[in-house]
Amino acid sequence: MIESSLKDIAAALRDKKVSAVELATESLSRIEAGNARINAFVTVDRDGALATAKAADERLAAGTAGPLTGIPLAHKDVFCTEGVLTTCGSKMLSNFVSPYDAHVVSLLKAAGAVMVGKTNMDEFAMGSSNENSHFGPTRNPWNTDKVPGGSSGGSAAAVAARMVPIATGTDTGGSIRQPASLCGITGIKPTYGRVSRYGMIAYASSLDQGGAFGYSAEDCALLLSAMAGHDPRDSTSLEQGAEDFGRDLAKPLAGLRVGLPKEFFAEGMSDDVRATVDAAIAEYRKLGATTVEVSLPNARLAIPAYYVIAPAEASSNLSRFDGVRYGHRAADYGDLNDMYCKSRAEGFGSEVKRRILVGTYVLSHGYYDAYYIKAQKLRRLIANDFAAAFQQCDLIAGPVSPTVAFGIGEKSDDPVQMYLSDIYTIAVNLAGLPGLSHPAGFGAGGLPVGLQLIGNYFGEARLLNAAHQYQQHTDWHTRVPAGL
Amino acid sequence: MSRTDWEVVIGLEIHTQLNTQSKIFSGASTAFGAEPNAQACAVDIALPGVLPVLNKGAVERAIRFGLAIGATVAPKSIFARKNYFYPDLPKGYQISQYELPVVQGGQITLQVPDGKGGAYEKVVNLTRAHLEEDAGKSLHEDFHGMTGIDLNRAGTPLLEIVSEPDMRSSAEAVAYAKALHALVRWIDICDGNMQEGSFRCDANVSVRPRGQAEFGTRREIKNLNSFRFLQQAIDYEIQWQIDLIEDGGKVQQATVLFDADTGETRAMRSKEDAHDYRYFPDPDLLPLVISSEWIERVKGELPELPEALSARFQGEYGLSAYDATTLTASREVAQFYLDTVAAAGAANAKTCANWVMGELAGRLNKAELDITASPVSAAQLAGLVQRIADNTISNAIAKKVFEALWNKEGESADAIIEAQGLKQVTDTGAIEAIIDEVLAANQKSVEEFRAGKEKAFNALVGQCMKASKGKANPAQVNELLKKKLG
Numbered sequence A: 001m002i003e004s005s006l007k008d009i010a011a012a013l014r015d016k017k018v019s020a021v022e023l024a025t026e027s028l029s030r031i032e033a034g035n036a037r038i039n040a041f042v043t044v045d046r047d048g049a050l051a052t053a054k055a056a057d058e059r060l061a062a063g064t065a066g067p068l069t070g071i072p073l074a075h076k077d078v079f080c081t082e083g084v085l086t087t088c089g090s091k092m093l094s095n096f097v098s099p100y101d102a103h104v105v106s107l108l109k110a111a112g113a114v115m116v117g118k119t120n121m122d123e124f125a126m127g128s129s130n131e132n133s134h135f136g137p138t139r140n141p142w143n144t145d146k147v148p149g150g151s152s153g154g155s156a157a158a159v160a161a162r163m164v165p166i167a168t169g170t171d172t173g174g175s176i177r178q179p180a181s182l183c184g185i186t187g188i189k190p191t192y193g194r195v196s197r198y199g200m201i202a203y204a205s206s207l208d209q210g211g212a213f214g215y216s217a218e219d220c221a222l223l224l225s226a227m228a229g230h231d232p233r234d235s236t237s238l239e240q241g242a243e244d245f246g247r248d249l250a251k252p253l254a255g256l257r258v259g260l261p262k263e264f265f266a267e268g269m270s271d272d273v274r275a276t277v278d279a280a281i282a283e284y285r286k287l288g289a290t291t292v293e294v295s296l297p298n299a300r301l302a303i304p305a306y307y308v309i310a311p312a313e314a315s316s317n318l319s320r321f322d323g324v325r326y327g328h329r330a331a332d333y334g335d336l337n338d339m340y341c342k343s344r345a346e347g348f349g350s351e352v353k354r355r356i357l358v359g360t361y362v363l364s365h366g367y368y369d370a371y372y373i374k375a376q377k378l379r380r381l382i383a384n385d386f387a388a389a390f391q392q393c394d395l396i397a398g399p400v401s402p403t404v405a406f407g408i409g410e411k412s413d414d415p416v417q418m419y420l421s422d423i424y425t426i427a428v429n430l431a432g433l434p435g436l437s438h439p440a441g442f443g444a445g446g447l448p449v450g451l452q453l454i455g456n457y458f459g460e461a462r463l464l465n466a467a468h469q470y471q472q473h474t475d476w477h478t479r480v481p482a483g484l
Numbered sequence B: 001m002s003r004t005d006w007e008v009v010i011g012l013e014i015h016t017q018l019n020t021q022s023k024i025f026s027g028a029s030t031a032f033g034a035e036p037n038a039q040a041c042a043v044d045i046a047l048p049g050v051l052p053v054l055n056k057g058a059v060e061r062a063i064r065f066g067l068a069i070g071a072t073v074a075p076k077s078i079f080a081r082k083n084y085f086y087p088d089l090p091k092g093y094q095i096s097q098y099e100l101p102v103v104q105g106g107q108i109t110l111q112v113p114d115g116k117g118g119a120y121e122k123v124v125n126l127t128r129a130h131l132e133e134d135a136g137k138s139l140h141e142d143f144h145g146m147t148g149i150d151l152n153r154a155g156t157p158l159l160e161i162v163s164e165p166d167m168r169s170s171a172e173a174v175a176y177a178k179a180l181h182a183l184v185r186w187i188d189i190c191d192g193n194m195q196e197g198s199f200r201c202d203a204n205v206s207v208r209p210r211g212q213a214e215f216g217t218r219r220e221i222k223n224l225n226s227f228r229f230l231q232q233a234i235d236y237e238i239q240w241q242i243d244l245i246e247d248g249g250k251v252q253q254a255t256v257l258f259d260a261d262t263g264e265t266r267a268m269r270s271k272e273d274a275h276d277y278r279y280f281p282d283p284d285l286l287p288l289v290i291s292s293e294w295i296e297r298v299k300g301e302l303p304e305l306p307e308a309l310s311a312r313f314q315g316e317y318g319l320s321a322y323d324a325t326t327l328t329a330s331r332e333v334a335q336f337y338l339d340t341v342a343a344a345g346a347a348n349a350k351t352c353a354n355w356v357m358g359e360l361a362g363r364l365n366k367a368e369l370d371i372t373a374s375p376v377s378a379a380q381l382a383g384l385v386q387r388i389a390d391n392t393i394s395n396a397i398a399k400k401v402f403e404a405l406w407n408k409e410g411e412s413a414d415a416i417i418e419a420q421g422l423k424q425v426t427d428t429g430a431i432e433a434i435i436d437e438v439l440a441a442n443q444k445s446v447e448e449f450r451a452g453k454e455k456a457f458n459a460l461v462g463q464c465m466k467a468s469k470g471k472a473n474p475a476q477v478n479e480l481l482k483k484k485l486g
Helices: A005-013 A020-038 A046-062 A102-109 A153-160 A178-184 A217-227 A262-266 A271-286 A298-322 A336-347 A350-363 A368-389 A415-420 A424-433 A460-473 B056-068 B170-186 B225-247 B292-301 B306-317 B321-327 B331-344 B348-369 B378-389 B395-406 B413-420 B430-441 B443-450 B456-468 B474-485
Strands: A041-043 A072-076 A113-117 A167-169 A186-189 A210-215 A255-261 A289-295 A395-399 A435-442 A448-455 B006-017 B079-083 B093-097 B107-113 B119-133 B137-139 B149-150 B156-162 B199-209 B219-224 B252-258 B264-270
Touching: A005 A020, A005 A289, A005 A298, A020 A046, A020 A072, A020 A113, A020 A368, A041 A153, A041 A255, A041 B137, A046 A113, A072 A153, A072 B378, A102 A217, A102 A435, A102 B156, A113 A153, A113 A186, A113 B321, A153 A178, A153 A210, A153 A415, A153 B292, A167 A217, A178 A435, A178 A448, A186 A217, A186 A460, A186 B056, A210 A217, A217 A460, A255 A262, A255 A271, A262 A298, A262 A395, A271 A289, A271 A395, A271 A435, A271 A460, A271 B225, A289 B443, A298 A350, A298 A368, A298 A415, A298 B079, A350 B321, A368 A424, A395 A460, A415 B107, A435 A460, A448 A460, A460 B056, B006 B170, B006 B225, B056 B119, B056 B156, B056 B292, B079 B107, B107 B321, B119 B170, B119 B321, B156 B170, B170 B199, B170 B225, B170 B306, B199 B225, B219 B264, B225 B252, B225 B264, B306 B321, B306 B331, B306 B348, B321 B331, B321 B348, B331 B348, B331 B378, B348 B378, B348 B395, B378 B395, B378 B413, B395 B413, B430 B474
Parallel strands: A072 A113, A072 A167, A255 A289, A255 A395, B219 B252
Antiparallel strands: A041 A113, A167 A210, A186 A210, A186 A435, A395 A448, A435 A448, B006 B156, B006 B199, B079 B093, B093 B119, B107 B119, B119 B156, B137 B149, B199 B219, B252 B264
C-alpha cells in the first residue's frame, strides 16, 4: 500500500481497506528492513508512530479525517519535534530532544499525518551528498555505492526506497531538488516565505525554505498545501494564507511557454543528463507547450554569491551552539574560551567548520564590503535576470544536477567540485523562486535524472500542474529501485 | 612653564530599558525580580529553530522618543546582528541596529548649574537612538567556581541613545543625563529605575588643549548606574588623562570600568583586543518600516513636552529658567504645580512655584515621599497660597499652616487658620497696643537703637511678632515701630 499514490492510500483508509496502524506498521517494517542498507533514518519513532496512527484511525472512524490523516511521513531531522531527538545530522545535537514542534511539524500533526521518524541529512543542511552526516552517509536506493544527493538526502532516499510515501525537506541551495533528481522522485521547494521556518534549524536564513518530497507532483501538492501558510512566529513568512497547490493539476498545458536558459544548456551538463533533459522538454512540447530561449546572464555568479551569503549567515546562526545551554559540551576544559573551542571543535564536522570560517571571514571588518555587500548585489542581479526571463515565459526548464548520482567518497575531498553540483539550483534560492524536480528518465548506470522546473513567485500551482501533466503521460515517476 | 588649559570632551551613550510588557523579540514578560530563568522562553534561550518577532510597542516608544527630541524617525531602519560569544548572550549575537537606526539626530536643551547658584543653557545634539535587545546576566557568586546564567533579562528592549561629543564638563554630562532621564519618564517609555538597571550610562571622555580642533583619544567608561557615579567617574577620568599627558604619556583608546569603592577607573580592554562584531543585517527580520501615519498618530498622543512647558512657565508665569526647569523635572511635579496654579490663580503662579519647590519639596524629600503621595494636595496648597496673597496670613504663619495641613490637622488652610486663630492682625490700633507694650518692656533696646544700633530695631520687631504670636502683619509692625521710635 505504501507504494500507492496518496489519493489511493487515502481512499483505502476511507474505505477501511487498510488502517492507519497497518500503514504505519508497513512503513516501520520497510524501514527496519532497509535502513541498515540505506541509512535514511537517524531516528525511528515506532511508539510515537503507532500512537499517532491509532489516533488517526479514530479520526477516520469519526469522519473528521483530512487528506493526510493516517499517511505515514518522515521529517528531515532539521525540523524540531517535541519529545523526539532532533540532531540536524550533527554530533553537536546528537543528544538534543526538542521541547517544541516546528510549525511544519505541528501543521502536519494537526492534519493527522503519522510521523515514523527523522531522516538523515548533511550536517546542518550543509552538503550535496549526505556524506557530511555525523550518523554516516545515506546511500542511494538505486545504487548503494552512490550518494542520494543532499542535504535532504535521507528524506529523498526514504521516499525513493518506498519506506514512506512522502517526506519533508529543506532547500537552501538545491537541497530538495538535487536529491529528488538523484533518487528519482518528485520534490518541490516553494517561494521563499511560503513555509514557516519556525522550528526549522537555520542554516542560511535568507535562503532556507521547507518543501516536500513525494512520488509524484500530485502527492507533493497535497503535502505542500498542508505545510504552507502564514505563521506570525516567522517574520519572513508571507502574508498569504494556506492554499490548495493542487488546484490546477488538471489544467492542459496548451499555450504554456517554457523558457530554456541558454546558459544552462551551454556546457557543464554530462551527455546522459543532457539527452534526458532534451527528451523531457520534447515531451512538454508534445503536451502543447512552446519553448523559448531565455537568458540568465548572471546565473554563473550564483555559486560564488551563494558561498559568501550562506556561510556568512551560517557563521552567525550556528553561534548558539556553544555548549552552554544544550547540545554537546566537551568533557574537559579549562576556562570559558576553552569550553567554547573544544565543544565546537568536537561537535561540528569539517564542512560545517569550513563554512563557519568562510562566513566569519567574509563578515570581518575590512572584508564585509568586498564580499558580503558584493554578493548581495549579485543576488539582486540574479533575481533581475529571472524577472526579465519571466517576461517571456511562464516557467523555466533545465537540468537539476550536471550529472547523475556520483559515488560515495568521489567528491568528498574536493569541496569546490561538490559545490559545483548545485550550479543549476542555487540561483533559484538566491532569487527566492519556487523550483521543482521531477523524474525524467535514467542516465549513466541506470541512475535517475530529474528535470527542474522553475516558477515565478507564487507559481507553485503552475509548476505542479506542469509536472502532473507530464506525469500523466510518462511513467518515470512510477519506477522503483530494484531489490525493494 | 605655564600649565596647559585643558578642554574636556564628553559624549554619552545611554541604555534605556523600554517599559513594554513583553520582550522585544519574544512574548516573555519583562517584569523585574522573577526567579532566575523563569521569564526566559524558547526564543530567549535561543533554542535551535526559534525566530525573533519584533514587538511593536518597543518601536512605538522609539518613535515617541524621536518626536520628543525633534529627531528624524527613519521611515526604514534595519536590525543587524552584533556577533560575539558570551554565556549570557544565548544566540551568540545581539540583535541591534547598526547602519540604519530608527531615530536619527535630534537635540535636548538643558539648564546646567553654574556652581554659583545659577544656571546656564546648553544644547546637546544627539547622534542617534537605536533599538536593541539586552543580554542576560552572569552570576559569579554562589556557584563555587562556576558561573550561573540568568536569562530573564535577555531580550528586554533597550533604546540606546547616543549623544554627540557636545559636553565640556562632568556637570554638563550629569545635567544631560538627568534631562534625558526626566524626558524618558515624561514620555513614559522607561521607568528610569537606575538601581534595576533601567537607565545605564556609558561615558566617552577625552581631553585636548583648549583651542585644538581635533579631539583627544577617548576612553569609554562603561555601565554607570547613578548620576553620582557618572560625575565621580568622569572627574576621575579627566584628571587621570590630564596627569598622564602632562607626565609625557599618551592616552590609549580603551574601555574602562568605574570602581565605586575606590572612585577610580581602570582599563577593561584596549583597542587591540577590541571585538570585531561582524555586523550584518539580520535575515530573520524584515526592514523596520514606519509609516508617516504611524508617526502622526504617536505625535497626537504625546503629552506637552518639558521644554515647551518650561517655556510656557517662563512666558506666562514669569518664572526664571531655572525654576521652570526644576518644575518640569518630572511630569508629576509639573502636574502638581499646574494643578496648584489652576486652583490658586495665575496671578499667584510665582508664589505657588516657591512653595512647590521650597517647603513642599523639602518636606517630601525628608519624608522620602513622591509628590504623587504628598499629604498636602495641590488644592490645599493653593488655598494656603491664596491666604498669603490676600494678607490673611504672613509667610511665617503660612509655614505653620502648611505643617498643620501636612499633619492632617484640618481640611484646608482656611479651616486651620480659623480653628487655630492664626489670622493675621492688620488692625493698626491693635498693633500699636502691642508695640507700646514691647517698648515699655524693652527700654534697653530702645536706648541702644537711639544710640545708633540698627540691630536693636530688628530685635524690637522680633519682640513685637513674638508678642502677637506671629500674627501681626510684619510690614505694619515695621512701619508703626519706625514711627514710634521716630
